[in-house]
Amino acid sequence: MTTETITEAGISAQSSVPAITRGMAILTLVAEAGQSGISVPEIAKQMNLAKSSTANICAALEGEGMLRRSDGRLTLGRRILSLAGDYLRSADQLAEFYALCRRSRLISREAARLALLDGTDVLYLARYEGTNPIRLTANIGDRFPAHVTATGKAILATLPDAVVEDRYRGKTFVSFTPRSLSGLSELMADLRTSRQRGYFMDDEETNVGVVCFAVPVVNLKGEPAQFAISATLLKARADELDHAEIVAELRHIAEALANPLSAHSL
Secondary structure (H helix, E strand, O other): OOOOOOOHHHHHHHOOOHHHHHHHHHHHHHHHHHHHOEOHHHHHHHHOOOHHHHHHHHHHHHHOOOEEEEOOEEEEOHHHHHHHHHHHOOOHHHHHHHHHHHHOOOHHHOEEEEEEEEOOEEEEEEEEEOOOOOOOOOOOOOEEEHHHOHHHHHHHOOOOHHHHHHHHOOOOOOOOOOOOOOOHHHHHHHHHHHHHHOOEEEEOOOOOOEEEEEEEEOOOOOOOOOEEEEEEEEHHHHHHOOHHHHHHHHHHHHHHHHOHHHHHHO
């Protein structure tokens, strides 16, 4: 379905259940609008549909969590992300992520996550629970501000600084704990330091007493990362372990996901 075919006449002619088809057409338009969103009048105009009917469908989709509204504009809702997460759990790459976590000496005992970057947020696609699960961390389909997460920083660091700065221009930095980064200058400094260190951290920035280590999954050197993977531990437990060993296992998993032929070398 494309915007070229989304019209009231086309829907009526092609669909045996027009309401569902209209709803799918609206979701398509909202998805294409991206982070800037789209208003009900704009949707009605593009679909050649009455504003009242459009508003009713949008309200129903919003009520189901498929859309969310901010300042009169609609973007995709969390329910979409949850459904996407449910679907992606069955994908081969995600299955490989779980298998690699299970085979890792340290990561197999901890909580691990696979995430992608969406604007200035991270979306969690997979959640592995080891023998020491951390219940405070993100679930599949959850979205968190990238600046407080290790996975978010890991992916942001693969982007040019100018792109990161432009993406955050005018953005509010939400704080989860007193250790959360509070502005762009702090974020850029953290990214520079972490690039040199070779891994990225959420050092009690999302939850007090919880730390997270992450590395990006880079398919082609010099290109932005598609995903990032992380290990989450209680601060006290992390202090007992060798951080270099945790990071080394994360790197092995990241390399295997980027190059499936290397997966069985773990």
